[in-house]
Amino acid sequence: MSASVPFRLLRTSVFAGVCLALGLGAHLFGGGTVSADALAGGLVAAFAVAYPLSGRERSFGAVLSLLGGLQVAMHVGFSLAHAAAPVEAQAHGHSGLVPGLGMLVAHLWATGLTALWLARGEALFWAVLRRLAVRLLAEFRPVAAWTPFLPACTAEPPALRSAVLRHVVSRRGPPVLVDFG
Template sequence: MLAASPFRLARASAFAAVCLGLGVVAHLFAGGTVTAASAAGGLALAFGIALPATGRERGARTILPLLGGGQAALHLLFATTCPAVHHADPAHPHAGLLSDVAMLVMHGWAVTLTSLWLARGEALLWALLRRLGTRLSLVLVLETHPTAAPPSIPFPDEPGLPRPSALRHVPHRRGPPRPRPALSL
């Protein structure tokens, strides 16, 4: 299913906002600073990364590398445009190789979880649009041909009618209870 231009712009904007928000929060959490100009540049960068990919439905295999590349580009942008905080104390958590590895691990987790979240939202959005398109086409057919019988359109996402079946674990005894012999004392 191909997307129209306003829909593509809305999806690219949502991706750019999520990508920028993740990058800014991660950069601030690591002790950096973000200026308004670098945030605006980061939003334009993330929008530019996302717009070519919004032509059709995308899954996690496409969203994960896009979001990872966007995070790497935003990291470089924020590192070059914002003043770095230098720590003279080597025991400080933001100094040395350990902090770099920790930063990569945290970025990796955040990118993975966020891309799975975006992929799930993307799948739900396209399923909703397909369902609305099917319903709208049914309404249009009935409006243009009111005497025609409604076409049989399968709805694969909807559950079918329940099948009548007997319960397997229920005893099938009907009628009044059987009399029990009286106990004599």
């Protein structure tokens, strides 16, 4: 199912917002700072990457790989834009662009859970759209001409014919006693 421009913009905005919030939260939680320019750049980058891919439903693997790639890009962008003193950089959890093991595990865990949440939301969104489309199509389907439930009355009922049922076994009555003696 293909999405129109308003749905694509809505889906891309949600994805870019969640991706930016995850990257920003992880960076701030690790002790870093983020400038307004880096924040705007991260949002524009997430939006630009996600918009071309928002035309149809995506699987968990696609959402995970896109979110993971954008998290790496945001981490690098935020780290390069990090204008902290050397003392503050040590409290950030890593020095330079390479994260420490704890930060890497935290990033991977948060990215996996967020990707699962986004993929489930994606599936729910498309399921609601499909059900809505089915409801609307059923509601606006042309109504057939009214037909009476009962046939028109005739003067005399038709004569009943006896039918011979070939496959019926008739065993009415008590069972037959069989003498084995």
